[in-house]
Amino acid sequence: MVARYFILFLSLIILPDMYFYWHYLGKHKNFGMARRLLWWLPSIALTAFTLGLLPLDNFIPDNPQILYLYLFLIASIAIPKAVFALCSFAGLVYCRLTHTRKNWGNVAGVLASLFGLFVLLYGITIGVNKLEVHALEYRSEDLPEAFDGYRIVHISDLHVGTFGNNTSMIEKTVDSINAQHADLIVFTGDLQNAQPSELDPFQSILSKMKAKDGVYSVLGNHDYAEYIKADPATETLNEQLTKSKQRSMGWNLLLNEWKAVHRGNDSIVIAGMENDGLPPFPKKGDVKQTIKGIGNGAFTIMLQHDPIAWRRHILPQSNAQLTLSGHTHASQFKIMGWSPISLKYKEWGGQYYAGTRAIFVNTGIGGVVPIRFGVPATISVITLHKK
Numbered sequence: 001m002v003a004r005y006f007i008l009f010l011s012l013i014i015l016p017d018m019y020f021y022w023h024y025l026g027k028h029k030n031f032g033m034a035r036r037l038l039w040w041l042p043s044i045a046l047t048a049f050t051l052g053l054l055p056l057d058n059f060i061p062d063n064p065q066i067l068y069l070y071l072f073l074i075a076s077i078a079i080p081k082a083v084f085a086l087c088s089f090a091g092l093v094y095c096r097l098t099h100t101r102k103n104w105g106n107v108a109g110v111l112a113s114l115f116g117l118f119v120l121l122y123g124i125t126i127g128v129n130k131l132e133v134h135a136l137e138y139r140s141e142d143l144p145e146a147f148d149g150y151r152i153v154h155i156s157d158l159h160v161g162t163f164g165n166n167t168s169m170i171e172k173t174v175d176s177i178n179a180q181h182a183d184l185i186v187f188t189g190d191l192q193n194a195q196p197s198e199l200d201p202f203q204s205i206l207s208k209m210k211a212k213d214g215v216y217s218v219l220g221n222h223d224y225a226e227y228i229k230a231d232p233a234t235e236t237l238n239e240q241l242t243k244s245k246q247r248s249m250g251w252n253l254l255l256n257e258w259k260a261v262h263r264g265n266d267s268i269v270i271a272g273m274e275n276d277g278l279p280p281f282p283k284k285g286d287v288k289q290t291i292k293g294i295g296n297g298a299f300t301i302m303l304q305h306d307p308i309a310w311r312r313h314i315l316p317q318s319n320a321q322l323t324l325s326g327h328t329h330a331s332q333f334k335i336m337g338w339s340p341i342s343l344k345y346k347e348w349g350g351q352y353y354a355g356t357r358a359i360f361v362n363t364g365i366g367g368v369v370p371i372r373f374g375v376p377a378t379i380s381v382i383t384l385h386k387k
Contacts, residue, residue: 001060001067002053012078013046016085023092042077049073057229060194060368064161071369075120083116084109119333123371130376131172133180136351138358139387140321142299144266147384153182153211154380156305156326157190157220157364161198170202173365173379177209180381184261185211187251188326189220189275189305193368194227196241207249213261215251218272219243220305220327221281254303256289269300271320276309277327285309287317307347310359323359330363334374349375
């Protein structure tokens, strides 16, 4: 991760201190060499930490606590300084343009930095441990009568590797899922962070998820062997292990294929595409292969990890009435209904319609980075109704 965003991290560390030194410290002649060095010391230490993490081969280190410590220091030291410097500079420009002396950007910078620290501390303590159950409905004329009132639990993005050996959050999630007494449970990808060994402490817990018609799943971008640097044979083995571990938990893993669920003489189709994202995410989904053999009049629920595939491929190339996705996490940050992920994804959290067809995007349970603000871990309970 650090290597991928190396320039960004160094910019956050160095540029704010350069601004402070240029605008404030450099003007004080009595600011001695020792005090100047003391000012630069945190940035020097963070820069050294950054450079020390560069040689790590994997996107997520084998010991993720090292990464979490680094990100905490960035979020608690570098980002507040960067926010203040940006606000201060904007205020300075405004003062020059309006020929005023009071730099209100400094006040805004202090307030914004304090808010950022509050978000950080709340997100890693309270926010990351919150779990909510959201009730949703979908109505369709195509739904068979026997499935009116059919209840589906939808979860996504467990990222169990982030929890290490702490199983409490996953246990709470599974208990809440089973308490819904759903007809069907679906999981739309990102079970792990990088490698299948992360699943070992959680397999017995996740195998306890029960529904009348079982558990269905698809793979997310993190479930492929693309977040570790290994030889092709090891990557292939890891990917096969991830798949076999899901199946050993009793899950029906769908890889560009479908299965029918029956109620008497009626049935609906659960179709599962492999991940179909834009670069750098894997693009292995094949809509035509996934729906091959499904009758034109069948009510079809499409499972696809990345919601960007809905408008790109699912809507124009299939008749799937309902698509269930995850992936976005709503950036694990939302305030007053807005999330920064909305700048990238049109469908990023909740339910969206294109005519009578819909997509529900679950914002996940876990995440590579253990922090959530305004976006609690979410279990979606979707009730189908005959329109």
